[in-house]
Amino acid sequence: LISIGPEVLLVGACMFAGLAVGSMVTDVEGRDEDLAGGVRTIYTVLGMERGVLVAAGLIFLAALTPLTLFHSASDLIVFPALGALAAWRFHTSGSSRAVMSLAMIGLIYAALRFLSLI
Numbered sequence: 001l002i003s004i005g006p007e008v009l010l011v012g013a014c015m016f017a018g019l020a021v022g023s024m025v026t027d028v029e030g031r032d033e034d035l036a037g038g039v040r041t042i043y044t045v046l047g048m049e050r051g052v053l054v055a056a057g058l059i060f061l062a063a064l065t066p067l068t069l070f071h072s073a074s075d076l077i078v079f080p081a082l083g084a085l086a087a088w089r090f091h092t093s094g095s096s097r098a099v100m101s102l103a104m105i106g107l108i109y110a111a112l113r114f115l116s117l118i
Helices: 006-037 042-046 048-068 073-093 097-114
Strands: none
Touching: 006 042, 006 048, 006 097, 042 048, 048 073, 048 097, 073 097
8 A cells, every 4th residue: 555645745736836837838939829729828818918927926936835845944045036036037038948947946956955965
């Protein structure tokens, strides 16, 4: 029998939030095709400017989810700082590429913290 503890559920929830928001972020590049095809995304429903603003807010919130697992002073600086920078870069550029490198840095930092390597 496999036992899933609360820590594993929190990791899964953080991953789900990152994947859900990441999907919205990458939708920005296909907005014109989605609009032509009648696909409903935040960018086709809300318009590009408001959609990017909503996605930027979600980027910031998703970056805070690892704080459910990690509580050190450095965590309270790193995750909000990466989230704010990623949200700002997405809002100003409207490009998913601006976010992905920062998301990878956050993922690596979280993995190192989870494995108690830092």
